[in-house]
Amino acid sequence: WHDAMERFGSDKPDTRFGMELAELTPIFADTQARVFQAPCVKGICLTGGAEDLPRSRVDELVATCQRWGAKGLAWMRVVATEEGGSALDAGVAKFLSPDEGAAVIEALEARPGDMVFLVADERPLVRHVLGLLRLELGRPPVNDGRFNYLWVVDFPLFEGLNAEGEPIPSHHPFTMPHTDDLPLLMSGQPLDGEALLGIRSQAYDLVLNGWELGSGSVRIHRREIQQRIFEVLGIAPDEAQERFGFLLDAFRYGAPPHAGFAVGLDRLGALLVAEENIREVIAFPKTQSGADPLTDAPSPIADTHLQELGLRVLPPA
Numbered sequence: 165w166h167d168a169m170e171r172f173g174s175d176k177p178d179t180r181f182g183m184e185l186a187e188l189t190p191i192f193a194d195t196q197a198r199v200f201q202a203p204c205v206k207g208i209c210l211t212g213g214a215e216d217l218p219r220s221r222v223d224e225l226v227a228t229c230q231r232w233g234a235k236g237l238a239w240m241r242v243v244a245t246e247e248g249g250s251a252l253d254a255g256v257a258k259f260l261s262p263d264e265g266a267a268v269i270e271a272l273e274a275r276p277g278d279m280v281f282l283v284a285d286e287r288p289l290v291r292h293v294l295g296l297l298r299l300e301l302g303r304p305p306v307n308d309g310r311f312n313y314l315w316v317v318d319f320p321l322f323e324g325l326n327a328e329g330e331p332i333p334s335h336h337p338f339t340m341p342h343t344d345d346l347p348l349l350m351s352g353q354p355l356d357g358e359a360l361l362g363i364r365s366q367a368y369d370l371v372l373n374g375w376e377l378g379s380g381s382v383r384i385h386r387r388e389i390q391q392r393i394f395e396v397l398g399i400a401p402d403e404a405q406e407r408f409g410f411l412l413d414a415f416r417y418g419a420p421p422h423a424g425f426a427v428g429l430d431r432l433g434a435l436l437v438a439e440e441n442i443r444e445v446i447a448f449p450k451t452q453s454g455a456d457p458l459t460d461a462p463s464p465i466a467d468t469h470l471q472e473l474g475l476r477v478l479p480p481a
Contacts, residue, residue, distance in 0.1 A: 165319045165364075173295020175319070178374030179312045183208050183302045185294050188282065191267040197259040199238060202284035206294055209272040210301050213279030214241035225281075225297065234283050234293040242269060244276035252280070303374065307438030314371050318342060321365040330398040331360045337393055338411075340366045340382040350392055360396065370427070377432055380425030387415035 168177045171184045185206045192200040210217070222239055229237040240255040251257075252265045260268070272280050281297060283290045304310075321341050322331035333339065341349050342364035348355070349363055366382035384390045390412060394404040405412060433445040443449040448458050455461065470476065 165316055168316050169291050169295075173291040173293075173298060174374070175316055176369065176371045176374055176376045177314070177316075178299065178303055179314060180304050180308065180310050180373060181302045183210065183298050185291065185298070186271045188268060188271055191264055191271065192284070195264060196261070197256070197264075199236070199256055199259065200282070200284045202286075202290075204287035204290045205282060205284040206290050207268065207272055207280055207282040208294055208298055208301075209274045210279045210281070211275075212277055213301075214243070214277050217279060222279075225300070228300070229283070229293050229297060232293045232296055233289055235285060237293075237297070238282040238284070240268075240280050240282075242274045242276050242278045242280065250274065250276055256282075299374070305438075306373070306435065306440050310373070311435070312373055316369045316371055317367075318364045319367040319369075320361060321345075321363045322360050324361070325357050328398065329357065331357075331396060333397070335365060335367045335381050337397060338384050338390070340384050341389070341393075342366055346389070349396075350389070355396070366423075368425075370425075372432070372435055375431050375435060376428070378425055378427035380423060382421070382423040385415065385419040385421050387412055390415065 165175055168175055170187070171177070172179075173185050185208055188205040188207050189203075192202075192205050195201060226237045226239070238256045240252040240257045242250050243253045245251050250269050252260065252268065257265065268274075268280065268282070272278075274280055281294070283293050283297075285293075320334050321339065323334040324332050326332055343366075345363045348359065368380060369376050370378040384393065390408075391401070391404065394408070395401075399407070430442045430446055434440070434442045437445060439445055448456065450456055465477075
């Protein structure tokens with residue numbers, strides 16, 4: 165998971181093409197360019213982009229990245245120098261020192277005629293925006309004939325912290341932690357946010373051409389581990405017993421190790437017949453508004469049915 169996010173900006177990477185994200189943060193550690201004074205700086209290189217992308221298209225990409233959450237998108241063309249080397253031109257190139265410019269070109273393996281794109285911000289946002297931009301610029305059509313399968317493993321156990329500083333499970337609170345990270349989790353010591361977010365899980369996804377085909381995980385089968393997870397999530401022992409006593413009590417009798425995995429057959433079918441939208445391979449798909457043309461659902465519900473279920477429809481606000 166970590167490699168996928170760092171290299172492709174996605175936990176379901178499309179590996180049919182390159183344009184991987186390059187780590188540029190050390191290059192700008194002491195930069196005077198304010199735009200790159202950020203916790204994380206990454207970039208991608210579009211081969212031939214300096215010649216193929218008009219300025220209007222570049223402006224569209226900048227606006228698109230801002231809609232994705234970025235403060236902006238730094239872009240520069242790679243040009244040939246009189247000495248036969250390469251240099252950065254246009255965009256924010258004038259704010260970079262010669263050493264910074266040369267280091268960016270080397271890190272991105274850029275050549276004259278290419279265009280480079282950089283984003284500077286918090287690491288999760290940088291990865292997210294550049295991952296989407298990579299697909300926007302280079303993703304092959306779904307029907308190009310290649311099938312690049314891969315497993316994404318070692319997902320983080322927690323995806324973030326809530327307003328109270330408590331971790332949020334990435335998959336669900338019953339996922340078994342990674343065996344190498346169990347000693348830290350089970351140490352009994354208070355763990356700060358950084359330590360908690362570094363704990364991995366035994367979750368896994370099957371990915372094909374940038375589509376998540378299936379997902380699953382190994383489940384917790386030991387009572388003490390499940391209790392520790394509840395404790396970390398801020399669930400007191402009494403509350404855990406009240407809400408999940410059936411599970412905790414079952415673990416006393418020696419539940420066997422077990423795992424699950426589910427495949428999205430509709431997604432696989434769409435890829436096999438080269439369709440971009442799974443609605444094209446679903447027998448009775450809903451419309452964009454959520455309506456069902458076959459049964460005309462949703463439809464009005466009789467008052468008698470609402471009364472049977474103890475429901476009441478509120479008037480529009």
